Amino acid sequence: MDKKPCKSQDVEVRKGPWTMEEDLILINYIANHGEGVWNSLAKAAGLKRTGKSCRLRWLNYLRPDVRRGNITFEEELLIMELHAKWGNRWSKIAKHLPGRTDNEIKNYWRTRIQKHINKQAEICSSQSNSELLDHQASTSQLPSNSTADFMETYSPSSFNHCNNIEAFPGGQQMTVESSNQESYWSMEDIWSMQLFNGD
DNA sequence: AATTACTCCAACCGCCATGTA
DNA sequence: CTACATGGCGGTTGGAGTAAT
Known part of the structure; x- marks a missing residue:
């Protein structure tokens, strides 16, 4: 097979x-x-x-x-910043995160950040009117430029004066909670x- | 305790770019 | 110049582990 x-x-x-x-x-x-x-x-x-x-x-x-594992908050911010700049150029982004692979960053983005963005978009859409809904529908696949839109709101710089941090993946823990204690061979x-x- | 739903990540696939004969 | 081999990249999927019911 x-x-x-x-x-x-x-x-x-x-x-x-x-x-x-x-x-x-x-x-x-x-x-x-x-x-x-x-x-x-x-x-x-x-x-x-x-x-x-x-x-x-x-x-x-x-x-x-x-x-x-254990992607730090700084790394997370960097990923978001670079993704806003370059879109899904994972290997390019990975070059700025020593020791991180494009695959890991890609997975991290998809499973945590993108999911969160979608949630935020849902909240927004439920709060706002149909105009937003149209925009969301057209960007449901989250191409890179929609991320740029998102970054206008959630860019690292805005984190400094924004209390949305705890709403982010990982929340206040800032790091991936999944254990590094491999269940098999480290x-x-x-x-x-x-x-x-x-x- | 059993079942279902969800999350996460390793690995595969297909496409494109580049190198070489 | 062309054809083929290989490398690199981004998208996607399968399945193991975990949480929720």
Whole structure:
């Protein structure tokens, strides 16, 4: 089922969640040989994954400098500011948040900030008249320029003199409450194991 | 205690840009 | 110049975990 024929040869390709073994293989290989052409890296490392998959796994999860969870209030503000400026240019935004990946920022935006914006819009629309409703309907997908509109109201600068902070995702806690205590292997675990195995 | 609804995030997909033969 | 391979990006989805009923 999760096998896909390759163009040139019938190589089985694994999909779905990465196992710890695969992680270790990838980490080990990159530690010894560095990043390279991902397709050939995948083959050379003996991983039955596409180069794309390896690249994604490495960049979003396995890199030693990746920070996950606990997005701070400052980071949240920066994300909103940069999103207002650039729209959904997640990789560009991620470059301004050391250790954060575009995927994480994108997820964070969608699950927390955008949701909050939609809520705010709902409140607004229930309070105001049909004029707003029309505008909302046309921007329900929240393209980048509607975010810019939103930022006029909720820009970081306006936060300084606005008491809406507690209404924001995460509220007064300012940080993501989801625990960092991974239920499975933490990256520290994996990296320490990698050091064990490394040559 | 069981079920349903919701949240969150890792991973995949498809498209586009760029590099190379 | 063209065709193909690869990388990078943004959008979307599946499923695990958690909260609510």
